[in-house]
Amino acid sequence: MKLIAENAHSTGVNGQQVIGIANDSDPRALNLDGVERIDLSFPKFSDGRAFSQAFLLRRRLGFKGEIRATGDVLIDQLVQMQRSGFDAAVLRADQNPDYAQRQFDRYPSFYQGDAFSTKPKFSTGVSA
Numbered sequence: 001m002k003l004i005a006e007n008a009h010s011t012g013v014n015g016q017q018v019i020g021i022a023n024d025s026d027p028r029a030l031n032l033d034g035v036e037r038i039d040l041s042f043p044k045f046s047d048g049r050a051f052s053q054a055f056l057l058r059r060r061l062g063f064k065g066e067i068r069a070t071g072d073v074l075i076d077q078l079v080q081m082q083r084s085g086f087d088a089a090v091l092r093a094d095q096n097p098d099y100a101q102r103q104f105d106r107y108p109s110f111y112q113g114d115a116f117s118t119k120p121k122f123s124t125g126v127s128a
Helices: 049-060 075-084 097-106
Strands: 002-005 018-021 037-042 066-071 088-091
Touching: 002 097, 037 049, 049 066, 049 075, 075 088, 075 097, 088 097
Parallel strands: 002 088, 018 037, 037 066, 066 088
Antiparallel strands: none
C-alpha cells in the first residue's frame, strides 16, 4: 500500500480522472468509465463506511484503478484498508509513516481471502 503524507496529497493529477466519494454515497450509482482514482473519505476514524465502499468497488464493480483513503486515517486501520481494496492512504498529519510501515511488516499474510484474492491460503483448488 502506498502511504502518503497529508501535506503531499493532491485531489487531482494533470490528465488523470479522479473522483471523490462521500462516505454516505452509493458507488453503484456512479459512472466509473475513465476514472483512474477514487478518493474515499473517513471523516472520523470510527466511521468505517469507506471500508464497505472500497470492497464494493473492487469485488462487485470490478474497479481496477487506485482507491485512496483520505480524512481521519490512522495507522492501525491500514492493514484492514489494504485487505478491503485500498491501494493508497493519506495519513493524518500526526501519524508517522515509519510506524505505519511496521503494521504491514507485522502482518505480512492472512489465511482468509480479501478484496483482491478471494480464495483462502489453505484452499487447494480441488472441489469436493
